[in-house]
Each structure stands twice: as structure tokens, then as C-alpha cells.
Amino acid sequence: MLAFVGLGIRGEESLTLEGLKELQRADEVYAELYTSPLPQLNLSNLEKMIGKKVRVLNRREVEEGVELLKASKERRVALLVPGDPMIATTHIALRLKAEALGVRTKVVHSSSIISAAAGLTGLQNYKFGRSATLPLGQTSAHPYEVLGENLERGLHTLLFLDVKADEGRYMTANEGIDYLLQLEKQLKKGYFPSNRLALVVARAGGDDCLVKGGRAGELAGMSFGPPPHVLVVPGRLHFMEAEALQTLTGVHPDALAEQEFLQVRGLRETLLKEIEKWTERLEREVGPLKSKPKMENILAYLRDSEHFREKGDLVKSFECLIWAWALFQLVGVKSAEDKR
């Protein structure tokens, strides 16, 4: 049997009672500690609590899983992992390998930065869009694009900062913010200007947990202490969320007020605004000429546009309006009027 036991976001103290019991009755206990740093973990303390040694595996040993799977075939084995198990792809792959070999698997859940980050900042969990990771040692536009996609919808974004714990490398919140500011300079889509509101969560769940919010450009120069850090970029804020950010993360009301001017307009919103603009314009210009010749086509396009808009087909709705306008401009309704 192979049990994946979550260590939680803190260390041996964020083990659950169920997890502790599982470790106590396991024949062998392994641990992987490279997917996330756990500054408060005291391994020898943990070993005392469970009454046995913990063998820490390196990245290759977990990914290949030879020793682990061999042991799990014959005995009750527990693999300790940081946070809640199965968030790292490696854990899922290992679980599937075990099941394919006929080894029974089990998951003991614990706390995860995924729900903790929302809770600590006071932002509402259901308003988070997809998350992304800022990778160490390479520049990828992907997290910037994910951020933009969420901002367009008014959603919050949780950004993980890459960890290569086995190489002792951790991206800090400052490096993460610089990373995004650089991408903004290159791609200029307005997703992360230096006055964009950002939140740093450092050492979530630890006794020295720190949550700090402010304009990205200001946070970039502050110090947040040792890892792990994550970044959160808020989308549109409910008034209670705005209050929470001030109370729990020290955001200045001026920085909050500025966000109104940094809204990222999505494709749907843009199309709706364009449709509104052209409909108004046409109705204003066409209205007084309704009875003139050659107007039937234009009025038919206007009706079609409204029909498609109601059905939710914004592309067709917009297309009809441009056609109506082009007809109006080009087919001499206007010039007939002018000559009158």
C-alpha cells in the first residue's frame, strides 16, 4: 500500500491527526521535500513523533519511483509530501504507476497554499481564475497571458513562484514582480503596469506569515523574508474584499482607487461596446430616413444584428451592423438625401 500523506503548508505541525496515525502504522516512511520549501519542518522532531526514520528522496528517486514502488508492493508505505498531495504532477504520475502495478493507494489531505492564499488575503475563493507558475531561469509569456485572461473577466490570479528546492533555488516575490514588469514592458498589454495592485503572501501558515499588498512597483523594492512566497493579483473587488485588503494586507486606499483606471477590457466587453456604439449611431442617422427608398436592406441588417445579439452571437451581430453602416454610406442613401 502506498499512502500519500500531506505535510500541509507548515511542517510536522500541519500534519493532520489522520496523517500522523498513517505514519505511525506505516512500515516505511519516505518524504519528498523538493516541490516546496517548508521552513518550519523539523524532521528529527517528526521522526520522534512517529517512532521511525524518514528517508528523504531526491527528485530522480521520486520521479522514477523504483524503490518506493518496490517497497509499496510488499509493505505499508507512506510518502510524505509538502502541502496537499496530488497538486504536483509527479505525485499523480507516481500514483498511476502504483495503481498499474496493483498497489493500493490512498491520499491523506492537508492544507494547501491554494486555499490558504485566498483565505489569508481575504479574497473570495470562487473569484480566482486559473493559476500559473513563474518559471526560474526562463522568460515565458504564459503567466502574463493567464493574468490578462483573468483580469479581462475581473478574476483574481494566484501566481506560484518556481521552486527548485533540490538546487536551493527559490523565486522571491520581488523577482516575480520584476518578471511581470519586464513582460509588461515587452508586451505592453496593460496587464501589469507598475501601479497594478499585487499581494505578496510569504510563509503562508507559518508563525511568521506575512501578507502585504500594494502597487507592484512599490512591493518590488520591499523585503519579505525567506521563502516560500506566492503572488496574488486581484481582479475586480467586492467592497468586502476591498475592506479585507486594507485591513489584512495594508493596501492604501489610493492604490485601490487607482485600479479602476487599470481595467483590462475583454473581447466580449469590447464587442458589446462596439455593437452598442454602432447601433446607436445607425439609429440616430437612419431614423429620420426610414421611409426613403433603399432603406429596407439597412433596416433588415439592423434587425438581424439585434436578433444575433439576443442569441448571444456577438460576431454575427457586429458583422450585420458594419454591413448596415457600409450600405448606408456607400449605396447613396446619404447622397440621395444630400441631393434632395
Add this chain to the structure above:
Amino acid sequence: MLAFVGLGIRGEESLTLEGLKELQRADEVYAELYTSPLPQLNLSNLEKMIGKKVRVLNRREVEEGVELLKASKERRVALLVPGDPMIATTHIALRLKAEALGVRTKVVHSSSIISAAAGLTGLQNYKFGRSATLPLGQTSAHPYEVLGENLERGLHTLLFLDVKADEGRYMTANEGIDYLLQLEKQLKKGYFPSNRLALVVARAGGDDCLVKGGRAGELAGMSFGPPPHVLVVPGRLHFMEAEALQTLTGVHPDALAEQEFLQVRGLRETLLKEIEKWTERLEREVGPLKSKPKMENILAYLRDSEHFREKGDLVKSFECLIWAWALFQLVGVKSAEDKR
């Protein structure tokens, strides 16, 4: 001091060691148990473990918080909540009230359905879009629209099923699936046809935890046992996720293969396809006439369209193409050609 202590998704056994310590040293312990059912929670067992009584509060008592806040001002108080604290808006509101009164607050994290649901199904966490709740006793299109928004982007969706534990009412996965199938019948956007792949997670973290995947129409008739249930609707699948769904949730390969035909096309994708179609068409028709009179404007619109497309402004790019086409059709280039 007011400490929010997460009970985790299981009950007293998913308390963390830190949480247990916090309860043991608290002067008073309260609990709210209405935001989520915890079938494995044994309250008298918990009381024995912490050496004191737990006073269970009802919804009103938590929302108003009078007794809680009064006690927290003078003594060390712990409030036990299901899952990870601060996921429910009520907890955030209460925390803000406490801070405003000068009461120090603290959060002890524990496991949450939010990360557990991803892990148990083998789906990758960073591919989940925003989540939504199917509400009891009312029909709202909101969760259906959230699902569509995520599917358009290939993202997975976690759907919470409403709980009114204080009234003993819980939406089952079957009711949740029917809810979405009904909305599909009304709104017909193709987000949730009866062969859409869905996953039911019942009693996550419990000893009798059940994870079952299949076509929505088939799951609707199955039995998943007592609450709590949640639904997951997968988006585009990585091959390892597809393997995980078969191994961990029993999805039939045929049901997986069918999903290819159920893809939801987003606004961006639709606009890009339209732009491609019109560009090709114009180039084909306009190409042989390039040197004819009145063609400069049309060619200028084509160039503008390409320019806007490269800049990522799809609406303007599309608008230019429709103008080019309208000009081509209406301003006699074609008729001049026909008369030739």
C-alpha cells in the same frame, strides 16, 4: 484573540496538530458546522481530545457574532469551521469585524475540498478555471455560464453543490447534474449535453470517499451515497489526466473520445476563424483585380486588418475586413468587372 481553526474535510481526524494545540489552549471553543456537512465528525470525541466543551453556533449567531466577539475581546477563543477557514464569506466578514474591534485574529489552515477535488480526480490543479455553486431552491444560469467560460478556454470547473446544513438540506450530485441538464435544455449553448463528461466526488477525504466519472446522463441515474458531494466538469485533457480519469474514476474510453466532439468554441477562436475566412475570400477575389481602379481602398482595408490582427485587436481587424468586402461588393469594382 480569535483563532479560526480548520476542521479539514473529514472531521476531528483532519484537524492539524497545530489546530489541536490551539483548541487545547483556548479558553473557549465554538464551532460552526452549517457551511459544510462533515459526516465523520464525532463531536464528543473531539471534546474528549481537547478537554473542554464545544459550543455549536447556528447561522445567525455566527453572522452576527455578538457572543463570539465579546468572548474574543477578553479571552483566547477558537472557532472551529469545516474545511480550510476563510473560504466562506461569513468567516471573512467575522474576521474583519474582530480586527475592527481590535481583537487579534489567527488562521489555522487545514485541508479543503478546493485542492482535494483536483487531487482525487487526477486533474491538474492549474487547469481549473473559476468555480461556482449550484444553489438550492432557485434556478440560476450563472454556474452554467461559468462552466461555458471555462470550457471555451479548455479549463476544468469545480462546481459546489449548495448546503443548508442547518435545514438538513444538501444538493446531491444527481440533483446537480439534473440542474445543469435542464439549463442546457433551456439555453442550448452546448455546455452540458447529456454526454458531457462529468465527475462526482462524494465524501472527499472520508474513509468511504467515492470518485466516479462518466457521461452526465449516465451519472444522473447512479447512487453516490450520503453528502457532501461536489461535481467536476473537465475541460481539455492532457494525456496523463485522461489516464488518471480512467484509473481513478472509472471513465470509459468511449466517453473520453466523445468529448472531442463537444468542444465549446470561444469568442476569440470564433473571431479568428472569421478573420481567416474573410481574408482568404478577399485575397482570392481581389487578387486578380489588383490593378483595377477603385481598388486602393480595398487593399488598404486588407492591410489595416492584418496590422490590427498582429497587434491583437481582433475586433478592429474583423471590422476592416467587412468594410473591404462591402466596398468590393457595393462600389462597383465587381460590376465594373462584370461589364468589362
